[in-house]
Amino acid sequence: MSVSHPPGVHEPGILVLEVPGDLAAIEGVVDHVVEHCAPARLDRRRLLFNFRVGLTEAISNAILYGNAGDPDRRVLLELRAVPGEVRVRVSDQGGGFDPESVPDPRLPENLTLPDGRGVFLMRELMDEVRFNRAGNTVTLILREPGPAGAKIPEAVISTLEDFRTQLGLTLVAWTLAGERRVRVFPGGKVGGADAPEDPRPGSDAHGIAGTRRFRVPVGAGLAVEVEVAGHAAESPVARVLAAAVERSASLAREANRNRAALEAALEANRHIRLDMARERLSREMELAHDLQMKLLPPIPRLARVDAAARVVPAKSVGGDFYQVIQLSGGRVGVMIGDVSGHGFPAALIMALVMSAAAIYAEQGAAPAKVLEYVDRAIGDELESTEMYLSLCYCMLSPGFPDIAYANAGHPHAFVIGAGGEHRRLPATDPPMGIGAAPYGQSRIRWKPGEDLLLLFTDGLSDTLARTRRMSGEQQVLKTVEENRQRPSGEILGRLFELCDRATPSIPSDDRTAIVLRTR
């Protein structure tokens, strides 16, 4: 997830971020946004339920339908939380859609369909949902029902006031929104802070049996409950009052619609500014990208070691990295890792892992210990960002007939023998961030001068997976096996040529490989 604030804006309640095109990341993004909603001081339950569901819908719609699942298209999210109101705008880079064309999912013929409830849920759960004209930006608004964000139309209050003064009625009115009941009339101002909440629970029926109250809907999810002293709910006075309240509410809604048209025009203007924000974000991605490349150290020249490694970065910042570390006594440490996310946080995790790992590895710590130290260094960061990483660290010692290694969920680690046969270094643990210390350690047979160590990431094998009958991993292994007598640099060259032929465009995930032999 790439998070950034507009230049000069560090106010609480303001957040602009680019959402990764990864469905698994949505929950983390949503929770991150919720954390920034504090200034709105909304009912916690509605924020955690209505808002989280509504926002999940908006983001997944943007990724799945707006951007048609294309991970290279961006989703931009802007939040503004002010007392009594949270407003979040989600924009995608797709061609948009017509929200009115979505069929009602409650119709019997649609009830058993697996899809088509997203827009409906957004509208039901949020207080207001607006689409821009193009249909690729949605704005969700959640308000505090009652004092802070009372949205009972002024017209309703003045109608009540007219009845009170002109007919000499004594009447009380409350708004009902969700579970909250707030007295709105009489009150110093609309839903003023001095209006106490009604201690008596309302009943559920429309006519409200046993009381003189009656209920009038005045908007989506909002009703006014009115009690007229001396007049039953079914009395002519009550009925006339109900009709008047309903009429004034509907007039107010119409006026709102006109205002919405005006706001749509303002929205178009805003869009121009939004495009500028996008431009800036894309520039920031480039910078983060350079950072990733700079972090990768050159392979040290080591006596009796022939090693080559390469990362071909994806368009956005990925999280692949490798390290070849010279250790005391002629030993050498080899590490490969793949952080689950993209963007700045992934680059940050990568930088933290690399520096922590290098410190402990250089002290000659055993592979399991190195992983444990790394976990200790970044565990909190992984937990708070909900990211994880695969990490494999191998230690080769001269004269030793095996490699000691610890492998936290890295899928592609092999020793290729002189005869071309390969042996996998199975994972000793789940990926870091899912598993936890202590980490396991294992050994695998190693013949200096003959065997080849091969580590690579998903990005490399996934590119190939789409092209031939063999799995991507099989193709990588075959290429390395066929070229195993060549210097490591050449083997690597062949491998990446193969990938470039398979997918000439810039890859959507980093491709990384290390080849190493000892003499």
Add this chain to the structure above:
Amino acid sequence: MSFNMRRFGEVTLIEVAGQLIVGNRQELKRMILAEVEAGTRRFVVDFALTGYIDSSGLGILVSLSKKIREVGGRLRLASLNEDLRTLFELTKLDTLFEICSSREEALAE
């Protein structure tokens, strides 16, 4: 967030700990379909530990219930809190599912 599976006699109960949403719905689907494959016919999805469900989560329940019915099985939903229940009512999916107020009720014959 995770799905915890337990067996009570012939009934497989899956506890949704956290959210059931677009990012993890396939996991639940795979889990239940593997059980169907293995011959299980009675399922309970327990939402006692669930935060929220999105439209994708509802959708996966709809398609799973269809699948389970096709093989002559039964899917019950249990322990929906008020918010979650509202979600089913708003979408009228409460008419499609057998919703039980407690795990015990769902596990009963």
